[in-house]
Amino acid sequence: MKILVINSGSSSLKYQLFNMETESVLAKGLIQRIGIEDSFLEYENGEGEEIVIEKDIPTHKVGIELLLETLLSDDHGVLESMDEVEAVGHRIVHGGEAFAHSTIIDDEAIKNLEDVADLAPLHNPPNIMGIKVCKELMPDKPQVGVFDTAFHQSMPEKAYIYALPYEYYKKYGVRRYGFHGTSHGYVAKRAAQMMDKPLSELKIITCHLGNGASVAAVKNGKSVDTSMGLTPLEGLVMGTRCGDIDPAIIPFIMDKEDISASEMDDILNKESGLLGVSGVSSDSRDVEDAAAEGNHQAEIAIELFNYRVKKYIGAYTAAMGGVDAIVFTAGIGENSKDTRAGVLEGLEYLGVEVDYEANDCRGKEVFISTADSKVKAMVVPTNEELVIARDTMELVNQ
Ligand code: ADP
Numbered sequence: 001m002k003i004l005v006i007n008s009g010s011s012s013l014k015y016q017l018f019n020m021e022t023e024s025v026l027a028k029g030l031i032q033r034i035g036i037e038d039s040f041l042e043y044e045n046g047e048g049e050e051i052v053i054e055k056d057i058p059t060h061k062v063g064i065e066l067l068l069e070t071l072l073s074d075d076h077g078v079l080e081s082m083d084e085v086e087a088v089g090h091r092i093v094h095g096g097e098a099f100a101h102s103t104i105i106d107d108e109a110i111k112n113l114e115d116v117a118d119l120a121p122l123h124n125p126p127n128i129m130g131i132k133v134c135k136e137l138m139p140d141k142p143q144v145g146v147f148d149t150a151f152h153q154s155m156p157e158k159a160y161i162y163a164l165p166y167e168y169y170k171k172y173g174v175r176r177y178g179f180h181g182t183s184h185g186y187v188a189k190r191a192a193q194m195m196d197k198p199l200s201e202l203k204i205i206t207c208h209l210g211n212g213a214s215v216a217a218v219k220n221g222k223s224v225d226t227s228m229g230l231t232p233l234e235g236l237v238m239g240t241r242c243g244d245i246d247p248a249i250i251p252f253i254m255d256k257e258d259i260s261a262s263e264m265d266d267i268l269n270k271e272s273g274l275l276g277v278s279g280v281s282s283d284s285r286d287v288e289d290a291a292a293e294g295n296h297q298a299e300i301a302i303e304l305f306n307y308r309v310k311k312y313i314g315a316y317t318a319a320m321g322g323v324d325a326i327v328f329t330a331g332i333g334e335n336s337k338d339t340r341a342g343v344l345e346g347l348e349y350l351g352v353e354v355d356y357e358a359n360d361c362r363g364k365e366v367f368i369s370t371a372d373s374k375v376k377a378m379v380v381p382t383n384e385e386l387v388i389a390r391d392t393m394e395l396v397n398q
Pocket of ligand 1: 209210211212213239282283284285286330331332335336
């Protein structure tokens with residue numbers, strides 16, 4: 001069985017084609033600059049052949065047609081016919097309260113998705129567009145939606161209600177939803193497998209540290225709290241997002257700088273975080289390099305980043321009444337030994353004993369705590385696309 005996974009953004013679209021018998025990637029690619037000049041498609045098949053097609057791609061439809069053509073092409077394609085593809089799985093950022101699980105996208109689901117679109121105005125409309133185009137181009141293939149928010153729908157009310165007038169929750173759905181759920185769910189499951197213990201008996205803190213970053217408290221396999229909120233702005237320090245701040249800062253700066261709400265929103269989402277504090281870059285590698293050269297703002301940015309993760313680990317240990325494992329994933333979590341060490345240092349009181357030699361690794365599943373450590377720490381590379389493909393296969397097989 002072959003499953004196509006699509007992650008459709010506003011001007012870019014990522015895709016992977018999986019052979020589910022072996023869970024291997026037959027081909028993958030990225031379309032960039034949809035609707036903008038100089039658009040192109042990058043494509044790589046499982047044999048390592050890479051091509052770039054520069055072509056005018058004015059719409060998502062043209063982009064998806066092009067990606068299907070490359071998959072079927074005689075030169076570097078991997079499919080004889082589209083009949084080989086069973087279904088298409090779509091990453092959807094926000095499922096609101098309507099979607100607590102992955103689901104087959106029928107007309108009613110599209111309507112429900114459109115109803116929650118204003119909760120994620122940058123992400124959901126292009127996600128929905130990707131689904132509609134695939135339905136049009138491949139009407140006989142089931143389309144499945146996999147939601148970043150779904151895994152966190154198990155959070156209790158005390159974790160998701162904001163202390164605002166309750167009517168905003170009722171009227172507008174203003175509550176905490178959380179994101180990166182596919183990743184948190186996947187790495188928690190892998191961590192339990194690595195520990196050879198049932199997920200249903202473990203308290204796991206998963207740290208998804210990428211450009212966007214969030215922590216989740218996964219108790220007995222269910223998310224009971226997570227650091228992102230109504231939107232992916234809350235919580236940790238991120239590449240360009242501020243994470244937790246005193247909300248009173250917002251009207252204060254708007255007043256001082258005489259800027260609008262949308263300009264303020266841009267500052268919080270695009271000019272803050274590692275970039276805002278360091279003044280160097282949103283990329284943690286650049287910030288680490290600048291800090292190593294003695295750039296004070298870069299040093300503070302890194303310390304702030306690590307300190308915030310550490311605080312969430314403390315908070316979530318309290319929330320779960322203990323912790324059995326702390327898991328690092330995503331670009332920074334998988335690659336930066338300094339971040340992992342910076343986060344875990346000082347957690348000896350919790351029972352974390354770091355194995356610094358083991359921690360000197362990148363992008364592979366490994367324990368980074370000593371054999372005696374009461375609380376295990378580990379690196380687990382995430383694989384959101386594989387989860388989407390698995391969920392898609394499961395739903396179409398039902
Ligand atoms: P997202 O998917 O949220 O855009 P990623 O998970 O790709 O982000 O993470 C991007 C971050 O990971 C960047 O800050 C980058 O510096 C960091 N990163 C990626 N690769 C490495 C690496 N080899 N060493 C250190 N950091 C890395």
